[in-house]
Amino acid sequence: MSNHLWQRLGAACGIVYVVLLLVGSSIGGATSTVAIFLVFLAFTFFLFFLGSLWAALHSAEGDSGWLSTTAFGGGLVAIAVKLVGDAPLLAARRAGEALDPQLARALNDTYEASFGLHFFPLAVLLAAFAIVAIRSGGLPRWLGWAAAVISVALIAGAAVGSANLESEWAGLPFLRFLLWTLVTSVVLMRRAGAPT
Numbered sequence: 001m002s003n004h005l006w007q008r009l010g011a012a013c014g015i016v017y018v019v020l021l022l023v024g025s026s027i028g029g030a031t032s033t034v035a036i037f038l039v040f041l042a043f044t045f046f047l048f049f050l051g052s053l054w055a056a057l058h059s060a061e062g063d064s065g066w067l068s069t070t071a072f073g074g075g076l077v078a079i080a081v082k083l084v085g086d087a088p089l090l091a092a093r094r095a096g097e098a099l100d101p102q103l104a105r106a107l108n109d110t111y112e113a114s115f116g117l118h119f120f121p122l123a124v125l126l127a128a129f130a131i132v133a134i135r136s137g138g139l140p141r142w143l144g145w146a147a148a149v150i151s152v153a154l155i156a157g158a159a160v161g162s163a164n165l166e167s168e169w170a171g172l173p174f175l176r177f178l179l180w181t182l183v184t185s186v187v188l189m190r191r192a193g194a195p196t
Contacts, residue, residue, distance in 0.1 A: 004192050005192075007055070007188070009048075010048050010049065010051055010052030010055075011049065011185050011186075011188035011189040012185060012189055013045040013048035013049040014046070014049035014052070014184060015182055015185045015186075017045040017046040017049055018042075018181055019042075020039070020041055021038075024036070024037075024039040025039070039086065040083070043082065046079060047075075047076075047079065049185065050075040050076065053071065053072070053129070053184065053188070054068050054069070056188055056191070057128070057139070059138065060137075060139050061132045061136060061138070067128040067129075067132050070124060071124070071125045071129050071132075074121040074124035074126075074128065075121070075122070075125045077121035077124075078118045078121040078122045079118075081114055081121065082115070082118045085110050085111050085112075085114020085115065085118075086111060086114065088107040088110055089107060089111055091107070092108075112161075116157065116161025117158065117161075119154040119155065119161070119174065120154075120155065122151075122174075124151075126147040126148070126151035127151045129144065129147045130147040130148035131144075143180075143183065146180055146183075147180060150173060150176045150180055153172075153173035153176060154173045154174070156173065157170045157171070157173035
């Protein structure tokens with residue numbers, strides 16, 4: 001396969017990530033084993049998208065740049081935080097009704113807290129992307145400005161979520177992040193193989 005095709009496939013993984021995440025969340029959220037599997041699978045595709053994003057940022061930033069690595073690291077940390085919060089749900093699912101109610105509540109709180117906490121490293125990813133896109137012009141500047149705005153919104157959402165785990169408002173910035181991921185995937189797919 002050509003290198004351009006691999007670049008497009010890596011970029012398309014962002015779309016697959018969003019679709020799997022939304023489907024997994026809509027079919028039972030944290031209570032369904034299938035839903036948990038789909039969410040974990042979504043994070044697997046997100047890793048490939050991160051690699052594609054890193055390559056585009058690195059190309060735009062140049063060899064001496066560190067922001068592309070920062071963006072990649074932010075994405076990795078976001079996945080790690082979310083997986084650490086989600087993994088106990090599998091244990092709770094296996095234990096079933098034998099699980100102590102207080103422990104079940106603590107596991108659920110861990111799951112909900114990880115959702116808001118993973119906004120911080122996602123904000124780092126978007127901020128690094130924004131700086132590279134706006135400064136270098138190697139990526140669409142409008143996409144960089146959108147990333148900057150969503151980065152600030154994610155931090156605000158994390159603050160709201162930390163204060164109140166039950167708040168539905170905390171999730172709104174994440175929906176914007178998912179939309180940004182879809183748009184960025186399409187932009188990277190279209191740019192695959194184009195001269196920088």
